[in-house]
Amino acid sequence: MQKRQLWSPMADKEQGLVPWQGSCAGHRSRPRKKLQEAVCVLLVELCERFTFFGIVCNMILFCTVQLGYPNSQAAVVNMCFVGTSMLTPVLVGWLAECLVGRIKLVYTCMFLHFLGTALLPVVAFPFEDIYIDRRHILHSLTKREQKIIFYFALLTASLGIGGIRAIVCPLSAYNLEDCGPKDLLSFFNWFYWLINLNSAVVFVSISYIQQSVARNLGFLIPCVSMLMAMITIHMVRGEMIYKPKTGSSLRTPLGVVACALRASCLRQRYFSPRLASWLDHAKENSGGHYSEAQVESTKSLARLFPLFAFQILYRSCVMQIPSGYYLQTMNSNLHFGGFVLPVAAMNVISIVPLLILVPILESINSCLFSSKGTGHSLTVYIAVGQLSAALSVLLAGFSEIHRKRFPQVEQTLSEKVLLVSSMPCFHLAPQYILLGVAEALVTPSCSLLSFWLVPERIRGISMHFLTLFNGAGCFMGAFFVQTAHASTQGNWFPHLLHEGKLERFFFFLASLMMVNTLGFWTIAHRYVSLNQEYNNEFRGILPEEKLLKHEKAIKHYGSVLETSPILSPMEKT
Secondary structure, three states, X not given: OHHHHHOOHHHHHHOOOOOOOOHHHHHHHHHHHHHXXXXXXXXXXXXXXHHHHHHHOOHHHHHHHHXXXXXXXXXXXXXXXXXXXXXXXXXXXXXXXXXXXXXXXXHHHHHHHHHHHHHHHHHHOOHHHOEOOOOOEOOOOOHHHHHHHHHHHHHHHHHHHHHHHHHHOOHHHHOOOOXXXXXXXXXXXXXXXXXXXXXXXXXXXXXXXXXXXXXXXXXXXXXXXXXXXXXXXXXXXXXXXXXXXXXXXXXHHHHHHHHHHHHHHHXXXXXXXXXXXXXXXXXXHHOOOEOHHXXXXXXXXXXXXHHHHHHHHHHHHHOOOOOHHXXXXXXXXXXXXXXXXXXXXXXXXXXXXXXXXXXXXXXXXXXXXXXXXXXXXXXXXXXXXXXXXXXXXXXXXXXXXXXXXXXXXXXXXXXXXXXXXXXXXHHHXXXXXXXXXXXXXXXXXXXXXXXHOOOHHHHHHHHHHHHHHHHHHHHHHHHHHHHHHHHOOOOOOOOOHHHOOHHHHXXXXXXXXXXXXXXXHHHHHHHHHHHHHHHHHHHHOOHHHHHHHHHHHOEEEOOEEEOOOOOOOOOOO
């Protein structure tokens, strides 16, 4: 009350409060404001994901049919766009903290995102069908101009995605600071459940509109969705722009590593006492420039790097859904009872297992957490999920052999007649289901370990690195596709699937994923012990200490009470 009495009207304005608001009114309106903030954040999150999935769902069909790309190039473009969309939130978060004001950066990113989604309908618009009179058409873009605008639209859209995910929709909006592992796992399960439910709606509705009803003009729908998100952000910008805590920056762990490397290289020439870890060279008491807490936090983050590294190949396998699996479906019989299914609608089959398994896993997790076997169960989830991903890619190889045994028939997609296998597309359902099971097990468990097994001050940094490695997995998948296509003269990733050996690419990827799963299982015991240590520390904190810690952490920014600085880690493709 004394602090509030000392506030000036200008300070009230900076804090998002008008001068006549007292403490009682603030306490009464706080729950209502939190509800409004949660609804607005959820709306923006859903609109942004709706826009993202609307761009991704039929990108390969658009690239191959409209732009004339070979299958390998279309798959590489799709995976690079998804990977860039994962990496830009980390970049934008760093820019917002170091160089540019957060509000200015949000508006810049909103403009870039809207520009990108507005240019995509320009590329897809059928100019050749619009006549001024009987002799002249309105205007027709050349293929080169279409490709330039297409790449520029994807680049601007991916840059805009970074600002919205990093500043407007971070996990700090969900108040996860004082949650235990059980509540955190429940949050991540339902968070990804909601995102995948949103993507299922996109894959069924937008993909059908883009493919059959309005054809390429279906790109207008993501543009309208992004416009709704922009209006929502502008209306409640004071309540939705979050600022992370001071010191939660990627520069700190990177600076610790650089300082330790420099000091260790210099001291190799001279006799110096042996330290427990080479990172200890960065400590102030060892001649470095960083405090002991910062160095120890960097050590705990470094212990998670093997976990992050084993996610790269797993993410490459998951990226086969919008690339290799999509091409298999596009070259299969999509007719079902006189109705032509959208190609991207098969992605829903990979989402259904996640939607079903999350409620089941919630009941299982309640029993596991009560028995204090959480660490072992999480690593088992990840190992089983990675094994399921390997089996999915292996099954995709056998499905490709089975698909080519069927005679070819003509099928019309986006007004273009293609020769495809007469095998019904539902024969590919098992490989989609296995990857859906893998996502339900791996993604929430890995997010929980990355968030929980580090000190609170660097949880945001840990999620940054998880996002970076997931993005690297997308680019690794694109590298595999391009290398397989170039080294085999297009045989392992062919433009015409019935003339190539796509199954060999799947077998190669499945063998790598098997090795990746075995490698993770050999180090899984480390995270079991780490998880047990952190659980014991969490149970040992008294409720009074938790309350005191929570009160010290709360601070005003705009009109929002902010807690954790975590950024949104990923997107499901």
